[in-house]
Amino acid sequence: MTKPKIGFIGLGLMGRAMAECLQTAGYELIVLGNRDRTGVDEVLARGGVEAKSGKALTEQSDIVMICVGTSEQVESRIYGEDGVLAGVKPGQVVIDFGTSLPESTQKIGADLAAQGATYLDAPLGRTPAHAKEGKLNIMCSGDKETYDQVKPVLDVLGENVFHLGALGNGHTIKLINNFFGMTTAVAMSEAFAAADAAGIDRQALYDVMSAGPLRSGMMDFIRNYAVNGQNDLGFAIGNAAKDVGYYGQMLSDMGMQSRMSGCTVNALSAAVDDGDGDRMVAEMVDWMGKNLKGKA
Numbered sequence: 001m002t003k004p005k006i007g008f009i010g011l012g013l014m015g016r017a018m019a020e021c022l023q024t025a026g027y028e029l030i031v032l033g034n035r036d037r038t039g040v041d042e043v044l045a046r047g048g049v050e051a052k053s054g055k056a057l058t059e060q061s062d063i064v065m066i067c068v069g070t071s072e073q074v075e076s077r078i079y080g081e082d083g084v085l086a087g088v089k090p091g092q093v094v095i096d097f098g099t100s101l102p103e104s105t106q107k108i109g110a111d112l113a114a115q116g117a118t119y120l121d122a123p124l125g126r127t128p129a130h131a132k133e134g135k136l137n138i139m140c141s142g143d144k145e146t147y148d149q150v151k152p153v154l155d156v157l158g159e160n161v162f163h164l165g166a167l168g169n170g171h172t173i174k175l176i177n178n179f180f181g182m183t184t185a186v187a188m189s190e191a192f193a194a195a196d197a198a199g200i201d202r203q204a205l206y207d208v209m210s211a212g213p214l215r216s217g218m219m220d221f222i223r224n225y226a227v228n229g230q231n232d233l234g235f236a237i238g239n240a241a242k243d244v245g246y247y248g249q250m251l252s253d254m255g256m257q258s259r260m261s262g263c264t265v266n267a268l269s270a271a272v273d274d275g276d277g278d279r280m281v282a283e284m285v286d287w288m289g290k291n292l293k294g295k296a
């Protein structure tokens, strides 16, 4: 069977690694020109094709994949005269792999459905290194028949591919996941900075904490940076601040109020304000080291 042609929008840390994985598996890729040429040039060097607009990319593709940062960025590529919606054909599938707001996802899904196309949300778990190897966790939701149709491609990218019911459920679960994960990351960063301030060895703190029920993969990621300078998580502080902010907004859209996420968002957003948005989440250890002192 011929492989579907894939239009891929968003060639950052995750998108670039996913594009490499798909091209290695023999998929033909069409990508969008971008101000940052790095990802685009990598795809072209492996035989990919460049489209001039989201509309042109969509017209040339069977499946459109999006992996940009925010819901605003997704919407900027969906709507408008050069957008995906302007080029979509009945039966076509558009997938958002980024971490987006469920409310925006549902609106885009309805607008694509009005053109006879189907939207799936399929946010990602794990790291860019996993993306390159096709070992992501993929939290897909939306029409089950369409999911079954694109599952072979999702299986190329993911080791654990979930179907989670109605459109938006994937994004809802991902936001809850990242509220929890980023709260752990920020708390662990503060724990190392507090140990530094008290003259306690970071590895000694980790040895004690990880011998008990606190041990987690996220704790290990932060320790690997704090003790060995290894940055394996590959997830930017700016995107973490966005995700935990989206989590609070999602609860508020449901008429609820988050009691926990404010602290995490405040720390991550303050690091972004200090110019650390492009640094990786584990580097919150450094930010905490400079910011634990109370203001006099």
Ligand SMILES: NC(=O)c1ccc[n+]([C@@H]2O[C@H](COP(=O)([O-])OP(=O)(O)OC[C@H]3O[C@@H](n4cnc5c(N)ncnc54)[C@H](O)[C@@H]3O)[C@@H](O)[C@H]2O)c1
Pocket: 009, 010, 011, 012, 013, 014, 015, 032, 034, 036, 039, 067, 068, 069, 070, 073, 074, 076, 077, 097, 098, 099, 100, 123, 124, 125, 126, 127, 128, 233, 234, 235, 236, 239, 240, 243
């Ligand atoms: N890095 C991770 O470990 C990780 C893990 C899970 C989920 N995510 C989520 O996946 C998404 C992408 O993450 P990332 O780490 O690759 O982020 P990133 O910031 O490295 O990449 C985002 C890319 O999107 C591009 N972009 C932004 N607006 C665009 C537009 N309008 N048109 C075309 N391209 C545009 C940017 O130039 C950039 O290359 C985010 O929503 C993030 O929260 C990331």
Ligand SMILES: O=C(O)[C@H](O)CO
Pocket: 124, 125, 126, 127, 177, 178, 181, 233, 235
């Ligand atoms: O798997 C995860 O939770 C990611 O690394 C952060 O989005």
